Amino acid sequence: MIFPILAALSLSAPFSVAFHDDDPKILDRKPPVPGTGYTAASNAPGLNTLTAAASLGFPADNFTLQSWMTMSDLGFSGANGNDCWGYTSPSGREYALMLTTQGTAIVEVTNPTLPNLIETISGPNSQWRDIKVYGSRAYAVSEGGSGIQVINLTNVDSGVVTLENTTTGPGTNATHNVALDEVSGFLYRTGGGSEGLRIYSLANPSAPQYVGSWSQRYVHDAQVVTYTSGPFAGRELAYCCGGLNGGSTDTGLTIVDVTNKSNPTVLSQVAYPAREYSHQGWLSADRTRFYLGDELDEGATVSTTTTRVFDVSNPNNATYIGAFDNGNSAIGHNMYERDGILFQANYTSGLRAFDLSQNLNAPPEVGFFDTAPNSSSTSFNGLWSCYVGFPSGTIIGSDIESGLFVLRFGPPELAIALAQGEPSTIDPTGGAIPVVINELIPGSLDPASPTLTYDIGSGPTTLPLVANGGSSFTAAFPPLPCGAQVSYFISATSQTGQTVNAPSSAPSSAYTSIAGDSLTVTRSDDMESAAGWVAGAPGDDATTGVWERGNPVGTSAQPEDDFSTIGAQCWFTGQGNPGGSIGTNDVDDGSTTLLTPVIDMSTLNDPTVSYYRWYSNDQGASPNADVFVVEISNNGGNSWTLVESVGPDGAGTAGGWFQNTFQVASLVTPTSQMRMRFIASDLGSGSIVEAAIDDFEVSDVNCGDGIGTLYCDAPVNSTGRDATIIGTGSAELALNDLTLTVIDLPFLSSGYFIVSRNQGFIPNPGGSQGNLCVGANTGRYLGQVGNSGFVGSFSITVDSTAMPQPTMTTPVLPGETWNFQCWYRDQNPGNTSNFSRGYSVTFQ
Numbered sequence: 111m112i113f114p115i116l117a118a119l120s121l122s123a124p125f126s127v128a129f130h131d132d133d134p135k136i137l138d139r140k141p142p143v144p145g146t147g148y149t150a151a152s153n154a155p156g157l158n159t160l161t162a163a164a165s166l167g168f169p170a171d172n173f174t175l176q177s178w179m180t181m182s183d184l185g186f187s188g189a190n191g192n193d194c195w196g197y198t199s200p201s202g203r204e205y206a207l208m209l210t211t212q213g214t215a216i217v218e219v220t221n222p223t224l225p226n227l228i229e230t231i232s233g234p235n236s237q238w239r240d241i242k243v244y245g246s247r248a249y250a251v252s253e254g255g256s257g258i259q260v261i262n263l264t265n266v267d268s269g270v271v272t273l274e275n276t277t278t279g280p281g282t283n284a285t286h287n288v289a290l291d292e293v294s295g296f297l298y299r300t301g302g303g304s305e306g307l308r309i310y311s312l313a314n315p316s317a318p319q320y321v322g323s324w325s326q327r328y329v330h331d332a333q334v335v336t337y338t339s340g341p342f343a344g345r346e347l348a349y350c351c352g353g354l355n356g357g358s359t360d361t362g363l364t365i366v367d368v369t370n371k372s373n374p375t376v377l378s379q380v381a382y383p384a385r386e387y388s389h390q391g392w393l394s395a396d397r398t399r400f401y402l403g404d405e406l407d408e409g410a411t412v413s414t415t416t417t418r419v420f421d422v423s424n425p426n427n428a429t430y431i432g433a434f435d436n437g438n439s440a441i442g443h444n445m446y447e448r449d450g451i452l453f454q455a456n457y458t459s460g461l462r463a464f465d466l467s468q469n470l471n472a473p474p475e476v477g478f479f480d481t482a483p484n485s486s487s488t489s490f491n492g493l494w495s496c497y498v499g500f501p502s503g504t505i506i507g508s509d510i511e512s513g514l515f516v517l518r519f520g521p522p523e524l525a526i527a528l529a530q531g532e533p534s535t536i537d538p539t540g541g542a543i544p545v546v547i548n549e550l551i552p553g554s555l556d557p558a559s560p561t562l563t564y565d566i567g568s569g570p571t572t573l574p575l576v577a578n579g580g581s582s583f584t585a586a587f588p589p590l591p592c593g594a595q596v597s598y599f600i601s602a603t604s605q606t607g608q609t610v611n612a613p614s615s616a617p618s619s620a621y622t623s624i625a626g627d628s629l630t631v632t633r634s635d636d637m638e639s640a641a642g643w644v645a646g647a648p649g650d651d652a653t654t655g656v657w658e659r660g661n662p663v664g665t666s667a668q669p670e671d672d673f674s675t676i677g678a679q680c681w682f683t684g685q686g687n688p689g690g691s692i693g694t695n696d697v698d699d700g701s702t703t704l705l706t707p708v709i710d711m712s713t714l715n716d717p718t719v720s721y722y723r724w725y726s727n728d729q730g731a732s733p734n735a736d737v738f739v740v741e742i743s744n745n746g747g748n749s750w751t752l753v754e755s756v757g758p759d760g761a762g763t764a765g766g767w768f769q770n771t772f773q774v775a776s777l778v779t780p781t782s783q784m785r786m787r788f789i790a791s792d793l794g795s796g797s798i799v800e801a802a803i804d805d806f807e808v809s810d811v812n813c814g815d816g817i818g819t820l821y822c823d824a825p826v827n828s829t830g831r832d833a834t835i836i837g838t839g840s841a842e843l844a845l846n847d848l849t850l851t852v853i854d855l856p857f858l859s860s861g862y863f864i865v866s867r868n869q870g871f872i873p874n875p876g877g878s879q880g881n882l883c884v885g886a887n888t889g890r891y892l893g894q895v896g897n898s899g900f901v902g903s904f905s906i907t908v909d910s911t912a913m914p915q916p917t918m919t920t921p922v923l924p925g926e927t928w929n930f931q932c933w934y935r936d937q938n939p940g941n942t943s944n945f946s947r948g949y950s951v952t953f954q
Contacts, residue, residue: 525550705785
């Protein structure tokens with residue numbers, strides 16, 4: 111399943127110049143994606159999460175996401191991304207050089223699933239920044255000026271990166287791009303104002319020395335290579351993309367012989383059909399083809415992402431061969447070749463891979479990774495560039511809004527599946543789900559890598575899978591609270607570092623089950639009939655887009671289909687007209703409310719509500735300005751409690767069906783007067799707001815304890831949860847087989863159970879953060895002191911023939927009720943202690 115992220119804003123027509131204030135890259139600019147990113151590793155706090163920015167998903171084919179760092183993760187919160195490059199130190203460690211509007215971030219990606227921010231180097235504020243590497247130095251330039259920043263990477267393995275020098279002049283200190291020939295050791299500043307090539311010697315890597323220029327044409331970008339064989343051996347050629355009048359007139363490919371830095375000469379000047387702005391290009395490995403991207407043709411002279419192909423086997427007589435496309439409408443941007451694959455960073459369609467070995471002139475697309483999955487419009491949003499030169503095969507991509515992506519290219523080496531499918535429930539006393547991990551390449555699995563990551567609403571926990579031999583594994587869950595919604599996924603990594611998840615889109619999506627022995631659906635509304643639902647409530651004031659039930663007419667903001675497999679009806683905000691505009695009947699100028707009927711949940715053990723929602727607020731002149739509010743009431747609507755608030759930006763605000771499930775008792779006490787309401791609002795100006803609701807269910811969870819009952823509230827501990835006791839075995843004195851397990855403890859917490867015939871309530875006894883819920887004559891299980899380890903739980907065996915008392919033990923008599931609690935240590939934030947909820951058992 112694909113989860114959309116921020117929609118791209120397109121302009122009706124592109125501009126003709128690419129580096130000033132009315133440039134579409136400026137006009138299309140959107141804020142960076144908020145929150146934190148993702149890593150496929152299981153031990154990287156701060157990135158690996160099921161609920162933050164990582165809930166934004168990315169469709170892919172032949173690419174595997176290893177990690178993703180948002181602009182906040184990169185140390186440039188509020189900035190946008192632009193170009194990127196890479197550096198491999200003499201030790202073999204690999205570093206991504208991620209450029210932003212505010213400077214450069216240096217990130218170690220030696221382990222691509224564990225990116226580590228090493229340093230940031232500030233620079234002049236500019237949307238355009240570029241960087242290349244020679245030896246142990248990186249050279250950064252920008253349209254904001256400051257000439258050439260020399261960044262010293264000599265000690266990067268030790269975590270030390272410095273801005274060593276800044277070289278300015280001649281002419282403007284602005285530069286659009288930088289090219290570098292590692293064979294000759296010369297650096298080429300391209301563009302900046304109306305500049306062509308400005309050439310520098312790197313004989314002293316710390317202080318680039320200006321040695322010459324070529325200024326017959328503006329050069330937007332270039333690739334410069336030294337030939338070591340053939341008729342051009344010993345000559346250095348610059349393949350330049352640009353033209354006259356800032357590149358917008360007579361645009362095309364110019365091949366310049368720059369061997370003599372004081373007298374560069376033009377070898378070939380080639381135009382091409384339907385040209386708008388020659389932007390960037392790259393040579394094939396055999397240097398017989400040059401592939402060129404025109405940044406302003408899509409949406410103007412061509413309708414699909416188009417790459418121009420030139421025959422440059424004889425640089426003195428280069429010719430235009432033709433073009434190829436992939437049927438996508440996104441703008442083509444930066445491209446690079448590796449091992450016969452042409453990788454293209456194409457803005458809203460993300461990273462694309464074309465196999466040159468199959469056809470040099472019209473290579474087929476063999477893979478993609480879409481960093482802006484809800485749009486392939488002709489706008490300047492999404493993936494700016496990529497770097498494919500790491501020896502390990504790791505690939506990085508720099509996205510304008512989303513930051514740094516770390517990827518691997520190629521088919522998966524592993525396949526993961528749940529052997530018995532996705533269960534609806536997980537045993538709350540400790541479930542076990544069979545998992546199969548198949549090696550698609552024999553011997554490819556790293557045996558230490560298979561993990562289970564689960565989340566019950568308070569953050570993810572990762573545990574190793576249990577290996578059963580061969581391809582068989584078990585995902586073993588610790589004890590879980592009855593009725594908890596459990597989101598989880600399985601991960602494994604190959605020996606080459608490729609991480610595979612199940613489901614494949616994890617953590618963007620995850621398997622979902624309920625902790626319980628059985629799940630009974632007590633109400634199911636598929637919206638094929640009204641079933642007591644009501645559109646409209648006192649105080650509603652939306653002028654259009656009010657709730658109605660039917661088969662929606664789809665737009666880019668409103669669903670075309672309901673969620674149900676069978677049927678076509680759902681509730682949605684205003685029916686549009688076929689062929690009408692996106693804003694024909696969206697929510698405008700106020701709020702509109704949808705209410706469920708009054709539902710009796712008073713007799714249910716642990717009711718759970720689930721529903722599918724659609725919400726879009728990310729289009730129009732003022733996107734991401736409104737929220738979608740869901741509330742619940744246990745008194746027929748006299749008062750309301752928030753269930754969720756979606757928006758104003760982030761996950762779930764760009765359309766798509768999302769399921770939300772929650773335990774009613776976690777919010778309000780279930781009664782016979784339960785009701786929910788869904789409120790869509792347009793309280794800003796110029797935004798497009800649409801919402802829809804389908805497949806509403808009420809379920810009852812049965813955990814089959816049947817032994818004791820919980821009582822007495824417990825304050826949350828440092829995990830954000832309250833510790834709870836679960837009973838297994840029975841209360842039969844003749845069997846004497848009762849076991850009590852306390853769950854949701856902090857890791858590595860020591861504690862013990864206490865017991866009394868009496869209940870009580872003393873808050874914060876002895877300075878504890880908890881509540882003492884057992885009364886007089888309290889006994890202690892000091893012979894069974896436990897530790898929660900890394901699963902957050904421990905158990906005791908209850909011997910009903912010798913129940914602890916203050917000075918002795920005593921047998922339990924039939925019909926007696928005994929009350930249990932667990933006392934445990936915690937750090938919240940300093941050293942303290944806490945108590946679990948009380949647990950009462952009547953023995954038979």
